[in-house]
Amino acid sequence: MKLALQSEMAITNDEVRQLDRSYVFHSWSMQGSLNPLVIAGAKGCELWDYEGNSWLDFSSQLVNVNIGYQHPRVLAAMKAQLETLTTIAPATANLARGEAAKRIISLAPEGFSKVFFTNAGADANENAMRMARLYTGRDKIFSAYRSYHGNTGSAIVATGDWRRVPNEYARGHIHFFNPYLYRSEFHAVSEQEECERALAHLRRMIECEGPSSVAAILLESIPGTAGILVPPEGYMRGVRALADEFGIVLILDEVMAGFGRTGSWFAFEQDGIVPDLITFAKGVNAGYVPAGGVIISEAISRYFDDHFFAGGLTYSGHPMAMAAIVATLDAMQEEKVVENAAQVGDGVLRPGLEALAAKHPLIGEVRGRGMFQALELVSDRQAKTPLAAADMAAIKSALIAAGILPFVVENRIHVVPPCTMTASEVHTGLAMFDSVLGQFTGLVK
Numbered sequence: 001m002k003l004a005l006q007s008e009m010a011i012t013n014d015e016v017r018q019l020d021r022s023y024v025f026h027s028w029s030m031q032g033s034l035n036p037l038v039i040a041g042a043k044g045c046e047l048w049d050y051e052g053n054s055w056l057d058f059s060s061q062l063v064n065v066n067i068g069y070q071h072p073r074v075l076a077a078m079k080a081q082l083e084t085l086t087t088i089a090p091a092t093a094n095l096a097r098g099e100a101a102k103r104i105i106s107l108a109p110e111g112f113s114k115v116f117f118t119n120a121g122a123d124a125n126e127n128a129m130r131m132a133r134l135y136t137g138r139d140k141i142f143s144a145y146r147s148y149h150g151n152t153g154s155a156i157v158a159t160g161d162w163r164r165v166p167n168e169y170a171r172g173h174i175h176f177f178n179p180y181l182y183r184s185e186f187h188a189v190s191e192q193e194e195c196e197r198a199l200a201h202l203r204r205m206i207e208c209e210g211p212s213s214v215a216a217i218l219l220e221s222i223p224g225t226a227g228i229l230v231p232p233e234g235y236m237r238g239v240r241a242l243a244d245e246f247g248i249v250l251i252l253d254e255v256m257a258g259f260g261r262t263g264s265w266f267a268f269e270q271d272g273i274v275p276d277l278i279t280f281a282k283g284v285n286a287g288y289v290p291a292g293g294v295i296i297s298e299a300i301s302r303y304f305d306d307h308f309f310a311g312g313l314t315y316s317g318h319p320m321a322m323a324a325i326v327a328t329l330d331a332m333q334e335e336k337v338v339e340n341a342a343q344v345g346d347g348v349l350r351p352g353l354e355a356l357a358a359k360h361p362l363i364g365e366v367r368g369r370g371m372f373q374a375l376e377l378v379s380d381r382q383a384k385t386p387l388a389a390a391d392m393a394a395i396k397s398a399l400i401a402a403g404i405l406p407f408v409v410e411n412r413i414h415v416v417p418p419c420t421m422t423a424s425e426v427h428t429g430l431a432m433f434d435s436v437l438g439q440f441t442g443l444v445k
Contacts, residue, residue: 077327121255122150200362263370
């Protein structure tokens with residue numbers, strides 16, 4: 001069926017690529033040197049082009065296709081919504097929006113009551129910061145250097161990596177170092193030391209900036225783009241305690257880590273804490289239609305019962321996106337997708353990656369939870385020297401040629417397949433990783 005359709009359409013990869021390069025302006029890139037991979041279709045955990053090449057997806061695109069591609073239940077819900085109501089202003093009451101919010105609240109911890117819908121994760125973080133500032137009457141937002149929170153005005157400045165530097169137009173943002181034992185900023189040699197010193201550092205930062213000026217701490221539950229940095233035991237509880245001590249709103253960014261990715265509905269559940277605001281996007285409907293939002297605690301929600309909320313979006317709670325959310329969350333629950341992410345992620349994928357690390361000295365560290373894993377590649381294990389950009393580009397090309405769609409960031413491969421991936425598919429992918437990494441053993445000193 002797939003091949004027959006392609007033959008009938010007689011479309012080539014070159015035609016699609018030329019169309020793209022003639023008219024499309026791409027994000028985070030120099031336009032003149034681009035040569036994008038062409039994708040014609042996808043199903044489950046596999047993608048293909050117009051010429052018979054296929055790839056097993058170990059990227060989930062941008063870590064959002066949690067339920068896999070073309071899930072029939074989600075497609076059916078979107079088609080039904082298309083026939084009923086394609087769009088409606090956010091000031092109205094809409095069945096799909098209400099049902100989506102109800103399901104999200106049912107998955108959130110006790111004490112959350114409302115959902116504010118946005119178009120993506122960036123504006124979810126924008127609005128969470130806005131809520132915290134209005135609620136506290138304070139201005140400053142603390143966020144980590146190793147973070148990514150989106151590419152809108154305040155979200156990109158809250159981001160800690162290099163991309164904020166040409167975009168620093170928003171006010172009141174303070175950055176701190178979050179824990180990362182493999183490359184510790186605190187000269188720590190154990191997780192306990194890293195935790196204690198990172199919390200002491202954060203406390204001093206708050207004290208020096210003036211606790212009464214700090215509206216919120218915005219923190220990814222597990223920093224994703226920055227390296228899938230699983231916090232050490234006790235760190236998140238320590239951050240929660242600092243927020244409570246100084247009356248600061250704790251915003252946890254679950255845009256990448258949420259909705260099953262780590263083997264629980266929310267990543268922070270595994271750290272035994274509850275934030276004040278939760279931001280989400282990506283996995284809530286696997287990116288089938290753009291959607292994001294803020295899950296709001298009861299106390300903050302009640303505040304806005306008689307205080308004006310100065311924020312809104314034309315497409316907040318768009319019916320097509322909401323229908324996709326309802327169907328995605330229902331399917332994930334009934335098909336035990338979150339349980340699969342835990343069982344296959346922690347029970348098959350993680351041991352397989354650790355076996356690769358034992359075999360290939362290019363791998364300096366393996367870390368992650370569930371279907372949210374990372375390989376940090378080094379040219380010298382003892383010195384922890386990051387593998388050079390040119391070498392990473394060569395490895396990425398080799399993985400694509402071998403039939404893997406990877407997620408490569410700096411000197412890391414983020415191993416983040418759809419949460420529906422089977423053990424058999426994981427084994428197939430791991431064998432491809434093994435073969436490719438074996439081709440680059442000469443890069444290790």
